[in-house]
Amino acid sequence: MPLAARVSNRILCMHGGISEQLEDISRINDIKLPLPAVKHIPIARDLLWADPDKDAKGFQPNTIRAISCIFGPAEVAAACEKLKIDLIVRGHQVVEYGYAFFADRRLITVFSASRYQEELHNYAAVVCVNRFLELSFVQLKPEDFEKIRDEKGEQNPEQVTNNVESKQETKPADPKAAEKPNEAPKVEAKKEEKPKEDDKTDKVPEKGQLKTAEKTKNG
Structure with missing residues (x-):
């Protein structure tokens, strides 16, 4: 399965969440599959494990899952602007x-x-x-x-x-x-x-x- 999907270049979908290191959508395509161990590939790790948290200020360690990060509303807004998308859809x-x-x-x-x-x-x-x-x-x-x-x-x-x-x-x-x-x-x-x-x-x-x-x- 892919790590992420785009809908008309306007909606970005993934399982977990956004990554501080995801500066451009093309970075996702650069990740080689199959993955050896996601903890060693920050963007892949965050796409699979990151969580939003309304109280988060910046990207912070995800202490509940003991892997990846949490991110706040400001990080979502910045990611949408940086990646030129309108909406992020995730599960997890x-x-x-x-x-x-x-x-x-x-x-x-x-x-x-x-x-x-x-x-x-x-x-x-x-x-x-x-x-x-x-x-x-x-x-x-x-x-x-x-x-x-x-x-x-x-x-x-x-x-x-x-x-x-x-x-x-x-x-x-x-x-x-x-x-x-x-x-x-x-x-x-x-x-x-x-x-x-x-x-x-x-x-x-x-x-x-x-x-x-x-x-x-x-x-």
């Missing part, structure tokens, strides 16, 4: 509703396994990108989600990471944001289980104008 961490935003929605964590390891009663989610570069989310809801969550009385601390924005905390984007070509990608928040796709356009949006919508399915 369980989030309660299957996906979560970070760094003014310039990074999205998507987790596609529901009820991860059974004890975590999380949604699964898939992000879809159409030919107009509009993003949509499909959520797969575990059975008895509300019942089990209510029985617990609180969220499992391992279930919702401390470094991404909860879907429930998401605020609707400014409707005029699409008129600002230099804005970071904006995502319109939708109420759970009331999916409504954003209006389609007949052309690829300008940079910083990626649209999203979401759909929820019971699983």
Whole structure:
């Protein structure tokens, strides 16, 4: 499998996160496969193991995983500017509703396994990108989600990471944001289980104008 993927040179996808040493996208292509040991190849290591953290200042050692690094919102903004991309999509961490935003929605964590390891009663989610570069989310809801969550009385601390924005905390984007070509990608928040796709356009949006919508399915 590749270490990363690009969508129309606007969206960068990887498993873990960004790397302080990733100065140009071409650096990824320079990594020779198969990998001997990722810990000796910093860019590959970070693409596979790095995590966002809202409290991180700069790139810091990832003490939880004992490998790679954590990075904050400022590093995401700088990476998008440096790599000439609008959005970063990654996985690697369980989030309660299957996906979560970070760094003014310039990074999205998507987790596609529901009820991860059974004890975590999380949604699964898939992000879809159409030919107009509009993003949509499909959520797969575990059975008895509300019942089990209510029985617990609180969220499992391992279930919702401390470094991404909860879907429930998401605020609707400014409707005029699409008129600002230099804005970071904006995502319109939708109420759970009331999916409504954003209006389609007949052309690829300008940079910083990626649209999203979401759909929820019971699983």
